[in-house]
Amino acid sequence: MTNTVRHFLTDLDLTQAEQTEVLDLALAMKKDKYGYKPYAGPQTVAVFFDKTSTRTRVSFAAGIAELGGSPLIINSAESQLGHKESISNSAKVLERMVSTIVWRTYAQAGLEEMAENSGVPVINALSDDYHPCQLLADLLTVREHKGTLAGLSMAYLGDSANNMANSYLLAGVTAGMHVRISGPEGYLPNAEIIAAATARAAETGGSVLVTQDASQALAGADVVATDTWVSMGQEEEKAERMELFRNYAVDAAAMAHASPDAVVLHCLPAYRGYEIAAEVIDGPQSVVFDEAENRVHAQKAIMAWLLAKSGLAEVAGVGLDR
Numbered sequence: 031m032t033n034t035v036r037h038f039l040t041d042l043d044l045t046q047a048e049q050t051e052v053l054d055l056a057l058a059m060k061k062d063k064y065g066y067k068p069y070a071g072p073q074t075v076a077v078f079f080d081k082t083s084t085r086t087r088v089s090f091a092a093g094i095a096e097l098g099g100s101p102l103i104i105n106s107a108e109s110q111l112g113h114k115e116s117i118s119n120s121a122k123v124l125e126r127m128v129s130t131i132v133w134r135t136y137a138q139a140g141l142e143e144m145a146e147n148s149g150v151p152v153i154n155a156l157s158d159d160y161h162p163c164q165l166l167a168d169l170l171t172v173r174e175h176k177g178t179l180a181g182l183s184m185a186y187l188g189d190s191a192n193n194m195a196n197s198y199l200l201a202g203v204t205a206g207m208h209v210r211i212s213g214p215e216g217y218l219p220n221a222e223i224i225a226a227a228t229a230r231a232a233e234t235g236g237s238v239l240v241t242q243d244a245s246q247a248l249a250g251a252d253v254v255a256t257d258t259w260v261s262m263g264q265e266e267e268k269a270e271r272m273e274l275f276r277n278y279a280v281d282a283a284a285m286a287h288a289s290p291d292a293v294v295l296h297c298l299p300a301y302r303g304y305e306i307a308a309e310v311i312d313g314p315q316s317v318v319f320d321e322a323e324n325r326v327h328a329q330k331a332i333m334a335w336l337l338a339k340s341g342l343a344e345v346a347g348v349g350l351d352r
Contacts, residue, residue: 033341037145037152038332039138041162041200042226046234048335049169049204055347056170056324056331068334068343069099073129075333077155080106080135085298086155086163089325090132097330102128121147129342130333151336153329161193164297165201166328171321172253175293180206180235184253185288187244187278188305189271191217194257194297199227203236210239212247214274244278248287255295256280256305272304281307285315293317 037043044052059066069075075094079087087103094101104111111120121144124131131148133141134155145152154162173179186198190213199219202209209227211219218240219227227238241247248254259275260268280294294306294316302308311318337343 033339035149035151036336036339037148038162038336039141039145039152039154040160041165041197041204042230043162044204046204046206049166049201051348052166052328052331052335053170053173055335055345056166056327057174058347059330059334060324060327064096066096066330066334066345067098068337068345069094069097069129072098072100074100074102074127075130075132076102076104076124076128077132078104078106078109078111078134079155080133081156083134083156085322085325086134089329090155093326093330093333096326097334099129117143118147120144121152125149130336150342151333151340153332153336157193159193159196160200161197161297162201163325163329163332164194165197166332167321167324168198168255168295168297169201169205170324170328171295171317172293174320174324175317176252181208182252183208183210183250184255185210185212185247185251186255186257187212187247187280187284188256188275189213189217189259190219190240192257194255195219196223198255199223199238200230203227203231203234203238206234206236207253208237208239210241210247210251212241212244213278215242217274218242244284245287248284251288251292253295254280254285254288254292257297258299258301259305260301275305279305279307280310282309285310291315295321298322 077090091101125148130151132153132155136158138157138159141154184202184207190211231237259271296318334345338345338348
């Protein structure tokens, strides 16, 4: 019997049990860096970049190599994907040549079309709507520092109408966390995302709070997260955004509302003095460089897990009966 190919396009593609299994695998891989070789051969993994990247590029390339594979890094200018050749046709060609497809792109619809036509796993390395690989790394980091995820409260401040806020909501409640999202009016998650997160929270024991009041989101939080206020393509809005989000900065005053032992996350690049103060990101509560390193381990885990669940490789620690 042929297994259904599993993809990782949004944070909701993993149940709570599956997310835990992936994080368990990531921790095992971190302890045994070269001990898992599902891409032995070496098999090739195609990694497409429509957007510039440092951490995503390096972490996927390093992780694929550590899993025994060969990373094929392709920039959009070097590829016909999506403009000279349809996504569906590209998927049907790629599945005959590579073992996994990773894509950092703009429209979520492109990833969905790729997955619908691919016989190998497709992974969202970032889209305009979600950043699920980053959240696996973030949750891995929190678990390392806090020992658990379920029941913790996590506050995200700033531009809350972006892919990071969406993924914090969805991945956080999947883990059974109490996720609080705070930003100004007009810059909060859309109703569809909130509804999806609320539904998942009802299954896992987590909860959702979306508020314009930063202090309400921060109150007693175990985890405090933020992201740049000026993402790619928004440079012309910088002055306006600096004023709009200034009450949502993660600085000493903000951290005074959180738990004294709260940890601080930022997916980087960070702009000290804007969305986060230097004294916070460079201070003792910051775990941002652990978080950056954990992109490698979390992405290795999701790649190996998808292969195993798709029946394309055997991976220790991944059960096929779940």
